[in-house]
Amino acid sequence: MYFMGGGIAAHVYSLVAADTLGADAVHITMRDRSHVMPDKTLCVWGEPNPVIHDAVVAEWGRLRFGYGDTSIVRELETIRYSQYTATSIRALTDSRVVVVRETGEAELPDPACDVALDSRHTDQVRRPASISLLQHFHGWRIRTNATTFDPDVATMMDFRVSQSDGVCFVYVLPYSPTEALVECTVFSAETWPQALYEDRLKVYLRDVVGVADYDVIASETGAIPMCDKQPVRQRGNAWIAIGVAGGLTKPTTGYTVARCVRDACHLMQQYRSTGTFSPPPTAHWRFDWYDRLLLRIIRDEPAVVPRILWTLFERNPVERILRFLDEETRLREELLIFWSLPWRPFLRAIVRR
Ligand SMILES: Cc1cc2nc3c(=O)[nH]c(=O)nc-3n(C[C@H](O)[C@H](O)[C@H](O)COP(=O)(O)OP(=O)(O)OC[C@H]3O[C@@H](n4cnc5c(N)ncnc54)[C@H](O)[C@@H]3O)c2cc1C
Structure with a gap:
């Protein structure tokens, strides 16, 4: 496996590859333009994920939301809000699997490798899109x-x-x-x-x-x-974009790490059963549409956004909202969520482009 860019996604996919295919069966080369990995605070909610759990550096069981002159605290009953760092994820990777690290620009996939997983992106992360x-x-x-x-x-x-x-x-x-x-x-x-x-x-x-x-x-x-435009993930034969470069950032929340873990699991399991790598299908179009509506509201009516997000957490069970943000709810739950929200800004967003 050849990683073009050796940031967070490359390490997460390496951990999942070692876990799914066996550490001795995977040969990992990571090429990054820098040998220094800048540290970052990376948070994820959910059940402890065995693949990355040993990299957790802090955990919380309750979440606070504040608005107006008040705040509420919601108990997480079955899940945790967990923090990792770039350093803890890299250290865990190095303890689980051998990674050959190269320093320099990565321009094309290494033809000797079975797959190239490409996480190169520029610091200018804003993408051309309608929003x-x-x-x-x-x-x-x-x-x-x-x-x-x-x-x-x-x-x-x-x-x-x-x-x-x-x-x-x-x-x-x-x-x-x-x-x-x-x-x-x-x-x-x-x-x-x-x-x-x-x-x-x-x-x-x-x-x-x-x-x-x-x-x-x-x-x-x-x-x-x-943004509302996702990059093309399949860049060539066995050349797949991952991480921020692969559009794995949830447009309305910025959370990326948990989606990388899920995507990596899918990719590696599919390889184990078919011998080929290809990106999994994207989430149901409904979630894409919800993201577009909220992005339009953030762009056109930012003043109403705090009330919408506050209402979301104040009127709904917190774990339902977190599952909704993970795109794992069913239509019935989504209708309950939307029913609880101030609906006028959403109606205006539906008719606007
Ligand atoms: C400060 C910060 C905090 C974040 N917190 C969270 C969080 O709490 N939860 C969450 O889910 N997400 C979070 N994110 C979003 C996301 O998880 C991170 O941006 C994460 O680093 C994305 O991983 P990545 O591998 O896609 O990108 P990166 O980690 O940025 O890795 C990309 C790598 O590619 C390298 N590169 C680029 N171009 C080239 C080239 N031409 N040749 C070789 N190498 C190249 C870069 O040097 C870099 O190392 C955060 C983002 C930031 C910036």
């Missing part, structure tokens, strides 16, 4: 002097911040009562200057969390595509 937005963020890992956080409650979306420059929420992953990653996340067409994210973080920490005395011990910045 092309970004989920962009900047966060601080902070340490406080006073007890500030509940380490069992991760804040998934807190809209109690200014909404003046795009849909904006804060995401908090607490690691102890005095340490947390606090990220300002935005859905809009362009990234912000760093000072703008930092202003939002300062105001949130002061006014919502109630803490003024803290040290910033690390920071994280990123941008993920939110």
Whole structure:
């Protein structure tokens, strides 16, 4: 197996290949233009996945959502919200399977390999499409002097911040009562200057969390595509795009890792039974349509988005929403979800292009 690009997707697919086909049966070469893998905070919800579970660095059993002047906390009963890092995923891969690493540009598949899995993408992640937005963020890992956080409650979306420059929420992953990653996340067409994210973080920490005395011990910045056009995955014979480059990012949430795990399982199981590699069919068209509607609303009516997302979590069981975001619900559940939402923006989005 030849990986063009050796980032998160390449490591996840390698782990799944070793698990499905046997570590001794797979020969992995990864070619990346850089030998340094930038660290990232990567979160996934769901049942513990045995293939990557040993790379978990933190877990939460409750999720908080904030809007207006209130917040709610929802218990996860059968699943967990788990955090990995690029470092933990790479270390797990190196402990499970031999990876030959090459440094340099990857331009064409290596003809000696049975399959090329291509995750090359540029830093300019915004794709040409009829709706092309970004989920962009900047966060601080902070340490406080006073007890500030509940380490069992991760804040998934807190809209109690200014909404003046795009849909904006804060995401908090607490690691102890005095340490947390606090990220300002935005859905809009362009990234912000760093000072703008930092202003939002300062105001949130002061006014919502109630803490003024803290040290910033690390920071994280990123941008993920939110668009309605998916790239062609089959790039040639046994040459398949994976990860962000393969369109595995859920357009409306940015979550990619869990979809890579599912895609890799499908790809490797199919290879085990047929001896050929080909990308699995895409999800049902309904989910594609729901994503398009929400993207249109984010583009055209950003002011209503916080209320829609808040209502989604406030009026529905949290695990149903997470399954919906994983595209694993049935039509009946989806109708219940849509019934609970403010419907006018969706009607307007249906008639708009
Ligand atoms: C800061 C951040 C946090 C994120 N958090 C989450 C999260 O919590 N949960 C989630 O599900 N998703 C998350 N994502 C989205 C997604 O999971 C990550 O972007 C993830 O890294 C995608 O993996 P990838 O392999 O597709 O891309 P990357 O990890 O970016 O790997 C692509 C690799 O290709 C290499 N490359 C590019 N061009 C070439 C070339 N021509 N030749 C050779 N090598 C090349 C690059 O150097 C890079 O190493 C996050 C993204 C960011 C940026």
